[in-house]
Structures are given as C-alpha cells and as structure tokens.
Amino acid sequence: MIKYSVVAKQPEAHLFEVSVTIDDPDPEGQVVSLPAWIPGSYMIRDFAKNIVRIKAERIVPARGGANRGMPLLLEKLDKHTWQTEPLKPGPSKIPVILRLTYEVYAWDLSVRSAHLDTTHGFFNPSSLCLRVEGREDELCLLELQRPEGSQYRHWRVATAMRLAKNTGTIKTSPYGFGLYEAANYDELIDHPVEMGDFVLATFEAYGIPHDVVITGRVPNLDIKRLCHDLKAICEQQIALFEPEVSKPYARTSKYVPFDRYVFLTTAVGNGYGGLEHRASTALLCSRHDLPKFGETGSPNLREGYQGFLGLASHEYFHSWNVKRIKPQVFAEYDLNVENYTRLLWFFEGFTSYYDDLVLLRAGLISKQAYLKLLEKTINSVGRGSGRLKQSVAESSFDAWTKYYRQDENAPNAIISYYTKGSLIALALDLFLQKNSQGLVTLDDLMRSLWGQFGKNFYHGRPMGVTEADIFALVEKIGGMEAKNFLHAMVFGTDELPLAVMFDFFNVDYEVKLPTRKAADKLGAKLSKESGLTKLSQVYDRGAAQLAGLAAGDVLVAIDGLKADATRLDEILESYSDGQSVEIWLFRRDELLKFNLTISAAPWQEITLKAR
Numbered sequence: 001m002i003k004y005s006v007v008a009k010q011p012e013a014h015l016f017e018v019s020v021t022i023d024d025p026d027p028e029g030q031v032v033s034l035p036a037w038i039p040g041s042y043m044i045r046d047f048a049k050n051i052v053r054i055k056a057e058r059i060v061p062a063r064g065g066a067n068r069g070m071p072l073l074l075e076k077l078d079k080h081t082w083q084t085e086p087l088k089p090g091p092s093k094i095p096v097i098l099r100l101t102y103e104v105y106a107w108d109l110s111v112r113s114a115h116l117d118t119t120h121g122f123f124n125p126s127s128l129c130l131r132v133e134g135r136e137d138e139l140c141l142l143e144l145q146r147p148e149g150s151q152y153r154h155w156r157v158a159t160a161m162r163l164a165k166n167t168g169t170i171k172t173s174p175y176g177f178g179l180y181e182a183a184n185y186d187e188l189i190d191h192p193v194e195m196g197d198f199v200l201a202t203f204e205a206y207g208i209p210h211d212v213v214i215t216g217r218v219p220n221l222d223i224k225r226l227c228h229d230l231k232a233i234c235e236q237q238i239a240l241f242e243p244e245v246s247k248p249y250a251r252t253s254k255y256v257p258f259d260r261y262v263f264l265t266t267a268v269g270n271g272y273g274g275l276e277h278r279a280s281t282a283l284l285c286s287r288h289d290l291p292k293f294g295e296t297g298s299p300n301l302r303e304g305y306q307g308f309l310g311l312a313s314h315e316y317f318h319s320w321n322v323k324r325i326k327p328q329v330f331a332e333y334d335l336n337v338e339n340y341t342r343l344l345w346f347f348e349g350f351t352s353y354y355d356d357l358v359l360l361r362a363g364l365i366s367k368q369a370y371l372k373l374l375e376k377t378i379n380s381v382g383r384g385s386g387r388l389k390q391s392v393a394e395s396s397f398d399a400w401t402k403y404y405r406q407d408e409n410a411p412n413a414i415i416s417y418y419t420k421g422s423l424i425a426l427a428l429d430l431f432l433q434k435n436s437q438g439l440v441t442l443d444d445l446m447r448s449l450w451g452q453f454g455k456n457f458y459h460g461r462p463m464g465v466t467e468a469d470i471f472a473l474v475e476k477i478g479g480m481e482a483k484n485f486l487h488a489m490v491f492g493t494d495e496l497p498l499a500v501m502f503d504f505f506n507v508d509y510e511v512k513l514p515t516r517k518a519a520d521k522l523g524a525k526l527s528k529e530s531g532l533t534k535l536s537q538v539y540d541r542g543a544a545q546l547a548g549l550a551a552g553d554v555l556v557a558i559d560g561l562k563a564d565a566t567r568l569d570e571i572l573e574s575y576s577d578g579q580s581v582e583i584w585l586f587r588r589d590e591l592l593k594f595n596l597t598i599s600a601a602p603w604q605e606i607t608l609k610a611r
C-alpha cells in the first residue's frame with residue numbers, strides 16, 4: 001500500500017504540500033517519478049517542473065508513539081525522477097518506512113494540471129502524486145486535509161475516487177476531507193479532485209448517481225435545468241452501448257463503466273476545455289455558457305449552452321470510447337515519454353461525431369441546429385490545405401508534436417483528427433445505413449467494440465484494440481466495401497464523399513457563394529492588434545500569401561486608408577476579384593509595401609439544408 005497525503009498548505013502561495021509514505025521501499029534506493037504527461041492530452045508537459053522542493057526521510061518509531069524522521073539523501077536522476085540512498089534494514093529489524101515530502105506549485109487553471117488559491121483547489125493526481133517505481137499495482141490511499149483557517153471551514157471535496165474502506169481512526173463522509181483510495185496508481189491518476197465551496201447537484205441516469213459540481217461564480221445558474229439536460233445525454237449514451245438498460249428490470253450499474261459519475265466543472269470568464277476520466281470529467285467553460293433561469297429551452301438552445309452540453313457529452317462518451325475501448329498501446333501507459341497511436345481519428349474523431357449527435361437524439365437540439373453544427377465542421381476541415389497533405393492516421397501519430405503544438409502554419413500543414421475524424425464517422429455511418437437499408441448503423445460498430453474489447457479485462461486492465469481489430473469489425477458488420485471505404489478515408493487525403501451521402505439522406509449539400517468578408521478576400525485569418533488588423537494565419541494560395549504577406553504582419557494602410565480592424569470589411573467592400581490594392585504593413589518593426597491582388601478565398605464553403 002502507498003499512502004499519499006495532500007494538504008492545501010499555502011493557498012495564497014498556490015502551494016500544495018504532498019507526502020508519500022512507502023513501507024518496505026527498495027533497499028537499493030527507492031525510485032520515484034512524476035508523469036511527464038496526462039492521459040487524454042497528448043503532449044509532454046513535465047509536471048515535475050512544479051515541484052518546488054522535495055525531501056526524503058526514513059521514519060523511525062520513537063518512544064511514546066511519535067515518529068521521528070531521519071533525513072535521507074535524494075538524488076535527481078532526470079527531469080522527473082528521484083532516487084533515495086540505499087535503505088538497508090536496521091539491526092533490530094525495525095521495518096523501513098520511507099517518506100517523501102514536497103511542495104507543488106499549482107497555478108494552472110486548466111483541466112490538465114493543478115490549481116490552488118484561497119477560493120478553491122483542483123488537482124489531477126498526475127501533477128501531485130509521485131509514482132513509486134515497482135509498486136504501481138498496489139492500493140493507493142489518498143488523505144485529503146482541510147487547509148487551516150476559518151475561511152476554509154465550508155470547503156468540501158468532489159471526486160469520483162471512492163472513500164477508503166478501512167480508514168482506522170479517520171472518518172470520511174461523502175464530499176468530505178479524509179481518506180480516499182484507488183486500486184492502483186493508474187486508477188489514482190484517473191480521478192481529479194476539486195476542493196472548495198462549490199455548487200453541487202445530483203441526478204440519476206438509469207439508477208446511476210451523477211454529480212454536477214460547479215466552481216466559479218455563475219449568476220442565476222439554473223442547475224436543475226442543467227441536470228435535466230445532462231441526464232438526457234447520459235441516458236442516450238448508456239442506452240447506445242447497452243440497449244437492454246432501457247428495460248425497466250435492467251436498471252443496474254453493471255451495464256456501465258462506473259458506479260457513479262462526476263462532472264467537475266470550473267466556470268471562468270473565458271475558457272474552454274475538457275478531459276476525460278474513467279468515472280468523471282474535468283470541464284472548463286465560460287460562465288455564460290451555463291444555463292440561466294428563464295432562457296430558451298430545447299430544442300432552441302443558446303449557442304454557448306449548446307457548446308457546453310456538446311463538451312460534456314464528448315467527455316462522457318469517452319468513458320466508453322478511449323477509457324475502456326482503448327488503443328492497445330494505452331492499455332498500460334508509459335508516462336515518461338510519448339505514447340504513439342495512429343488511432344486518435346477513432347477515439348477523438350468518432351467521439352466528436354457522437355457528442356453532438358447525442359444532443360440531437362436526446363431532443364436537446366433541432367435537426368436544423370444539428371446540420372448547422374455539421375456545416376461548421378465541414379467548412380473548418382475544408383478551409384485548410386493541410387487536409388490534402390496529412391491523413392488522419394498520420395495526424396494521430398504526430399499529435400504530440402503537431403496537433404498539440406500548432407503554429408501559424410497549422411491549417412496549411414495538418415488536419416485535425418477531431419474534425420475530420422468526426423466527418424469520417426459520419427460518412428461511415430451513412431455508408432453503413434445506405435448499404436443495409438438502415439439495418440446497420442455505426443452504433444452497431446460501437447456496441448461490438450464495447451462488447452468485445454471494452455467489457456473485457458486482461459490482468460485487471462482493459463485489453464485494448466488495434467487498428468486491425470477496428471477494421472476487422474467494420475468488415476464484419478458492413479462487409480469488405482465498408483472496410484475499404486473507411487481505409488481510404490483514414491489513410492488517404494482525398495476529399496470525403498459527403499455530397500453523395502447527404503443526397504441519399506435528403507439533405508442538400510450546396511456550395512455557398514464566396515463571402516465578401518475581408519478575411520476571405522485576403523485568404524487569411526485576421527485578429528486585432530492595437531486597433532489595426534493582424535494576420536494571424538495566412539492560407540495556402542490565398543491573396544495574402546501570393547502577394548508575399550506573412551503571418552504576424554500588422555496591416556497599417558490599404559490604398560492610403562488606415563487599416564482599421566473594425567472597418568476592414570467596409571474598406572475592402574468595393575474591391576472585386578482581380579483588382580490590385582497597395583498594402584502597407586509592419587513586419588516586426590519594419591514598414592513594408594506590397595501590391596495585393598484581391599481574389600476569392602482559396603476554399604469553398606458549403607451549406608446543408610434538409611429537404
């Protein structure tokens with residue numbers, strides 16, 4: 001057993017104090033390390049950089065019951081790994097107990113790391129809890145201590161981690177500080193923890209309790225409405241994977257991957273993010289995206305709220321797709337280095353397809369609103385020429401250095417395995433339905449994967465699927481034609497045959513007339529800088545690129561007029577394709593002049609309309 005203790009020691013300095021106690025440590029010197037990345041977010045983040053100071057002690061029982069700490073040498077082996085000096089048992093065979101105590105700076109308000117101030121604390125154990133090498137399979141106890149001071153007396157704890165069974169003298173009540181436990185290190189780091197004075201509401205989906213936790217100010221929050229809508233989403237998804245569950249006698253948690261689920265939500269002025277876990281999700285959203293009393297209901301949801309429900313739906317779907325049905329290389333993560341898979345188009349893309357589709361199926365959005373969302377995704381994929389250069393399988397593999405580390409050239413070089421992956425799921429779903437007269441759908445594939453791979457454990461862990469497993473199942477349910485259809489979309493860079501598909505399903509897929517917006521005329525993504533216009537991205541073969549303009553350039557004047565960011569559309573309004581304009585701009589601190597020929601955007605947008 002490994003025991004961790006976490007205390008929000010100095011909230012005002014954003015410091016957690018953590019200790020890990022290890023009985024019977026490695027006599028040659030115990031090795032400990034902190035993960036370099038967090039599963040679900042494919043980028044090396046080196047969480048150990050936030051450890052401010054660390055010490056190791058040997059705990060020696062002293063007379064009178066108190067323990068004494070004898071300092072030990074601790075050598076740092078690499079950026080995230082330490083080793084103690086050898087720990088030989090003493091002559092009197094006193095058991096060896098090792099304790100490491102360290103401070104972690106927590107000031108990252110994202111879903112990936114840790115954050116602490118006087119208003120709340122949030123952490124992923126992958127940012128706070130050292131991995132004890134060779135002991136990863138042992139039970140982990142996590143003691144959460146309430147910070148000192150009367151201002152923290154109302155703080156509670158929210159996590160999907162279970163309360164510890166044998167707590168000795170420490171009594172822990174639900175949502176309380178005290179002792180929690182995880183079966184092993186892998187499970188420990190899959191349970192984020194929130195502490196503070198949060199809003200809490202609970203609902204049941206097919207008899208399974210779901211908590212909604214909201215941190216941050218949300219005036220006029222309609223939490224009842226939020227629970228109602230989330231419940232509809234959760235029940236849709238549970239029934240998608242386990243249609244039996246909707247029968248009254250089958251209302252039991254044995255059908256789903258968790259006994260209880262927690263939506264940990266942090267509401268801020270402006271923010272967006274989500275990270276999936278086995279029985280919870282950490283969400284970051286704008287406070288304006290949460291539902292307020294009196295606002296319009298389904299199926300005419302406000303865009304921001306619709307986006308929030310889409311995000312919650314996405315992370316919840318991951319409880320099946322990636323947490324249980326997972327790439328074989330993720331069956332046991334190597335948390336020190338990048339873990340490569342070519343399958344994120346499936347785990348992120350197919351999840352992205354279902355996130356909004358579930359809102360439609362649950363009656364939360366209208367068909368027209370759903371088509372608008374598809375339209376947006378199709379246009380975002382179509383805008384970047386990266387789609388013609390990188391396949392989604394390549395994009396998945398290179399997620400660590402490309403998708404997660406995008407620069408200004410991203411649209412011209414890479415394709416998102418989220419957006420294109422979701423369109424591949426859509427195309428495959430329509431293909432299966434079309435070829436089977438509606439008898440086979442993508443749901444059949446998801447259910448087969450869940451039945452064969454998600455439900456089965458191998459040595460206590462989900463067994464994992466390979467690329468070949470997925471293609472074999474597609475062939476089994478949809479035939480060789482379906483398999484080849486998917487293969488071409490995943491490994492190729494040809495345009496997806498969506499127009500034909502939509503036509504069959506009575507949806508008109510039409511090319512839009514080019515817009516007259518400045519961004520389209522210039523072939524660039526624009527942003528504001530000090531009232532002027534900055535080119536944040538320059539698209540391949542667009543007017544800006546052809547004229548020699550570059551990302552980062554700040555437009556100063558167009559044909560002798562100030563390039564006022566708020567009036568750029570107006571300034572360019574009278575110019576038609578083929579006309580030349582004189583552009584003055586700053587590149588870094590140099591004033592440069594270019595002649596730019598106005599042209600139509602290098603991409604074509606489309607619209608979708610139900611017939």
Ligand code: ZN
Pocket residue numbers: 276314315318347348351
């Ligand atoms: Zn995702």
